[in-house]
Amino acid sequence: MSKIKIYLQPTPIRIWHWLNAFGIITLCITGVQIRFPDHLHLFASYKSAILLHNVAGLVVAFSFSLWFIYYAVVSRTLLKTYMPSRDDLEHGLARQAKFYLLTYFLGWKNPHHATPDNKFNPMQKSAYLAIMFILVPLVSLSGLLLTNVSPMRDLVLMIGGLKILVAIHFLLACCLCAFLFTHVYLATLGKTPLEHIKPMWTGWEEEDSTEQPHHVTGSSRLPSVAAMPRTGMTTRRRP
Amino acid sequence: MKSKLTILMVLTTQLGLASNLMAATGVREDTSMVLVYLFLGMCAMIVIMQLMPAMFLLFGMLKSLFFGHKGQVKANPAAKH
Amino acid sequence: MKTEIVHKIMILGLQISLYTLIPLLAVATENSACLECHGDAAAVGESLVIEALSFDNTAHGELGCHICHASISDGHPDDGLTPSRTSCVECHDPISQEYAASLHAGKASCSDCHTPHRALGPTAVSGHDMNRQCLTCHDHADMLDKHGEWLPQADLHVSMLPCITCHSSSDQYVISLYIIKRHGNMLSGGYELASFDELSVQSNGRPIEQLVDRNADGYVSLAELRMFNLDPENKQLRLQGMITPEGVSHNFRTQDDRWDCSFCHASGPAARQVSFLSLAEPDGSYKRVPVEKGAVLDALYGTPDFYMVGSTRSTALNYVGLVILAGGLVMPIGHGTLRILTRKNRTKEEE
Incomplete structure (x- = not known):
C-alpha cells in the first residue's frame, strides 16, 4: 500500500499555531507566578515574569492577527473552516461525540477525515469557533488593557473596574488553559500519538492512497482536494 | 532536541540564580529583560524553522534561474577529475 | 451614707475633669487671643495669617502658640519686638538627625516641606x-x-x-x-x-x-x-x-x-x-x-x-479557576484511562 502526502497546513497557519502554542504556554506559566508569587517563584524576579507575560501576550495577539488575516483575506475560508454547518449541528456533533466517548474505545474509525477543505470535525469547529472568536480576543483585549492601565482607564471603569477586568482575564485564561489540556490530549488520539501533531509541524499529512475518506462533504473528495492548485503544491509521492 | 531543552533549562535556572544573587549583593543590574530576549529568540526560531522549506524552495528556484547553467559548467570539470 | 459617697465621687470626677480641661482651655483661649488678629489676613497680612481651623487640630496647636513663640509678651505687637521662633530641632531632634543624613539634607529645610501651623501626622x-x-x-x-x-x-x-x-x-x-x-x-x-x-x-x-x-x-x-x-x-x-x-x-x-x-x-x-x-x-x-x-x-x-x-x-476566584482547570483535565485523565484499558480493541482493528 503506497502512501500519499497531503499539504494540510500552509506555512502561515503553522507559524501561527506554534507561536500561539509557545506563547500561550509561556503566558500560563508566567501568569501563575504573577497571580501566586508567594507560592511560585519560577522566574528570576517578579518583574521579569511580568515583562515576559506582556511580551508573550503581544506575540500571541500578533500571531492571532496572522491567523485572522490568512483565513479572512488570503485564503478567504475563515467562516467555511470554523463555522459549523447545519448538518454539523444536527448530526455531526452527536456523531463525533459518539466517536470520542464510545466507538473510539471499540476500535472504530474516526467519522471525520481532515482534508484541506474540511479540516475540522464538527466538535472541533464548535470549540475553535468559541475559542478563536470569543475566548482569545477577549483574553487578549483584557490583557492589553491590563498591560497599560492608565491610558484606557475610562474603558476599564466602563467594564466595572480593574478587579472585574482582572477577574475576566483570569477566568478566561483558565478556560484557555483547560482547553489546552483537552486539545493536546485529543491531538494524540490518532493511530499513533504523533499522527495529528506531525502535519501541524511539517504541513504534510501522510496517508494510505487506497484509503477513502469516511466522511465526505460536498465535492471535497480527497484526491481532487489534494491536487488542488490553490495550495500551490500538488500531491507528492512519499520520497 | 532533548539536549537543546536541557541547555535551555540550565540556562534559565542559571539566569534565575544570577539575578537573585545580584539582588542580594545590592548590585542593581536589571536582568529582567533576559527572559524576554530568550523568548523572542525561540519565537524567531519557530518562524525560521517553519519558513525553511519555503526558503529552500525559493533558493532552489533562484539557483536554477541564475546559476543553473554555471553550476552545470562547474560540475562538468569536477566530474572529469 | 451612700449619697455622701456618690457626692464625693462626683466632686472628685469634676475636679479631675477640671484639672485636665483647664490647661486645654487655657491653650484654647491663648490661641484664640493670637488668632483674633492672626486669623485675619486683613489685619496681619498674607504672610502672617494662620488658618484657625487647620491649626487648632494640629499637635502644634494643642501645645499653644507660646511654646514655639516664647518671647511674645503681653505688649505684643505694640512692643515692636520680633517674636522669637523656636527651631524644629528643639522638639524633633531625632528626625532632624535622620534627615541630615539623607539626600535631601542641605537642599530643603523643614519649612520647605512643612508648614508648622498645618503640620499633621x-x-x-x-x-x-x-x-x-x-x-x-x-x-x-x-x-x-x-x-x-x-x-x-x-x-x-x-x-x-x-x-x-x-x-x-x-x-x-x-x-x-x-x-x-x-x-x-x-x-x-x-x-x-x-x-x-x-x-x-x-x-x-x-x-x-x-x-x-x-x-x-x-x-x-x-x-x-x-x-x-x-x-x-x-x-x-x-x-x-x-x-x-x-x-x-x-x-x-x-x-x-x-x-x-x-x-x-x-x-x-x-x-x-x-x-x-x-x-x-x-x-x-x-x-x-x-x-x-x-x-x-x-x-x-x-x-x-x-x-x-x-x-x-x-x-473565591482562585477556586472557580481551579474548577475550570479540573474540567480541562477530565478528557486527558478520564478518556486517557479508558483509552489505555481498551487499547486492545484498536490494535486488533489495525492488524
Missing part, C-alpha cells in the same frame, strides 16, 4: 497631599520619565502611590481608600479627590462617613463597601486605594527593597489585610475609619477598582 494627610509636598521641587513629568526607565506602568504607580511609600521607610504599610469624584462627563473630566464639601452634598447633610459606613458604627464592613460601590447614587464616586506608610521616616532615598516589585506585589494576600477609609475633614486633614479585615481581597465589588497584582487576589 502621616495618617491625617491624604496620599495626594503628601505628594504635593514632593512636587514642589520634583517635576511630575521628569519623575514619570525617570520611573519609566525601569518601572512597568510608571504612570500608574506614580499617580497611585505616595512617593514616600517607596522613598522612606516605615514599620507598617496599610491600604488607604480615598473617595474620588469624577468632575464632568466621561470624555471631558477626570477623577479628583472628593473634598469635604462635595461629600457633604452627596451625603445630604449626614456625616460624610455614612456614605460608606451606612449603619454609623464607625467601622466599614465588606457589605457596606459593596453597597457603596453598587449604589447608582454614587456613580460619580469611586474608591481609590493607595499603599500608605503608617509612620514616616525622614531618611528619604529609594529603599533598597523597593527596587524589587515583590515588596508590594509578591507579598500575597496575607500582607494586604489592613485598610482604612480615609475621608476629608473640613480643616483639610483626613479622618480614618477602619475597614473590615481583608476587604480589599474581595472578588469583585469590595473595591472594584483597586487591585494589586500578586497581592490582592480573591480566593
Whole structure:
C-alpha cells in the first residue's frame, strides 16, 4: 500500500499555531507566578515574569492577527473552516461525540477525515469557533488593557473596574488553559500519538492512497482536494 | 532536541540564580529583560524553522534561474577529475 | 451614707475633669487671643495669617502658640519686638538627625516641606497631599520619565502611590481608600479627590462617613463597601486605594527593597489585610475609619477598582479557576484511562 502526502497546513497557519502554542504556554506559566508569587517563584524576579507575560501576550495577539488575516483575506475560508454547518449541528456533533466517548474505545474509525477543505470535525469547529472568536480576543483585549492601565482607564471603569477586568482575564485564561489540556490530549488520539501533531509541524499529512475518506462533504473528495492548485503544491509521492 | 531543552533549562535556572544573587549583593543590574530576549529568540526560531522549506524552495528556484547553467559548467570539470 | 459617697465621687470626677480641661482651655483661649488678629489676613497680612481651623487640630496647636513663640509678651505687637521662633530641632531632634543624613539634607529645610501651623501626622494627610509636598521641587513629568526607565506602568504607580511609600521607610504599610469624584462627563473630566464639601452634598447633610459606613458604627464592613460601590447614587464616586506608610521616616532615598516589585506585589494576600477609609475633614486633614479585615481581597465589588497584582487576589476566584482547570483535565485523565484499558480493541482493528 503506497502512501500519499497531503499539504494540510500552509506555512502561515503553522507559524501561527506554534507561536500561539509557545506563547500561550509561556503566558500560563508566567501568569501563575504573577497571580501566586508567594507560592511560585519560577522566574528570576517578579518583574521579569511580568515583562515576559506582556511580551508573550503581544506575540500571541500578533500571531492571532496572522491567523485572522490568512483565513479572512488570503485564503478567504475563515467562516467555511470554523463555522459549523447545519448538518454539523444536527448530526455531526452527536456523531463525533459518539466517536470520542464510545466507538473510539471499540476500535472504530474516526467519522471525520481532515482534508484541506474540511479540516475540522464538527466538535472541533464548535470549540475553535468559541475559542478563536470569543475566548482569545477577549483574553487578549483584557490583557492589553491590563498591560497599560492608565491610558484606557475610562474603558476599564466602563467594564466595572480593574478587579472585574482582572477577574475576566483570569477566568478566561483558565478556560484557555483547560482547553489546552483537552486539545493536546485529543491531538494524540490518532493511530499513533504523533499522527495529528506531525502535519501541524511539517504541513504534510501522510496517508494510505487506497484509503477513502469516511466522511465526505460536498465535492471535497480527497484526491481532487489534494491536487488542488490553490495550495500551490500538488500531491507528492512519499520520497 | 532533548539536549537543546536541557541547555535551555540550565540556562534559565542559571539566569534565575544570577539575578537573585545580584539582588542580594545590592548590585542593581536589571536582568529582567533576559527572559524576554530568550523568548523572542525561540519565537524567531519557530518562524525560521517553519519558513525553511519555503526558503529552500525559493533558493532552489533562484539557483536554477541564475546559476543553473554555471553550476552545470562547474560540475562538468569536477566530474572529469 | 451612700449619697455622701456618690457626692464625693462626683466632686472628685469634676475636679479631675477640671484639672485636665483647664490647661486645654487655657491653650484654647491663648490661641484664640493670637488668632483674633492672626486669623485675619486683613489685619496681619498674607504672610502672617494662620488658618484657625487647620491649626487648632494640629499637635502644634494643642501645645499653644507660646511654646514655639516664647518671647511674645503681653505688649505684643505694640512692643515692636520680633517674636522669637523656636527651631524644629528643639522638639524633633531625632528626625532632624535622620534627615541630615539623607539626600535631601542641605537642599530643603523643614519649612520647605512643612508648614508648622498645618503640620499633621502621616495618617491625617491624604496620599495626594503628601505628594504635593514632593512636587514642589520634583517635576511630575521628569519623575514619570525617570520611573519609566525601569518601572512597568510608571504612570500608574506614580499617580497611585505616595512617593514616600517607596522613598522612606516605615514599620507598617496599610491600604488607604480615598473617595474620588469624577468632575464632568466621561470624555471631558477626570477623577479628583472628593473634598469635604462635595461629600457633604452627596451625603445630604449626614456625616460624610455614612456614605460608606451606612449603619454609623464607625467601622466599614465588606457589605457596606459593596453597597457603596453598587449604589447608582454614587456613580460619580469611586474608591481609590493607595499603599500608605503608617509612620514616616525622614531618611528619604529609594529603599533598597523597593527596587524589587515583590515588596508590594509578591507579598500575597496575607500582607494586604489592613485598610482604612480615609475621608476629608473640613480643616483639610483626613479622618480614618477602619475597614473590615481583608476587604480589599474581595472578588469583585469590595473595591472594584483597586487591585494589586500578586497581592490582592480573591480566593473565591482562585477556586472557580481551579474548577475550570479540573474540567480541562477530565478528557486527558478520564478518556486517557479508558483509552489505555481498551487499547486492545484498536490494535486488533489495525492488524
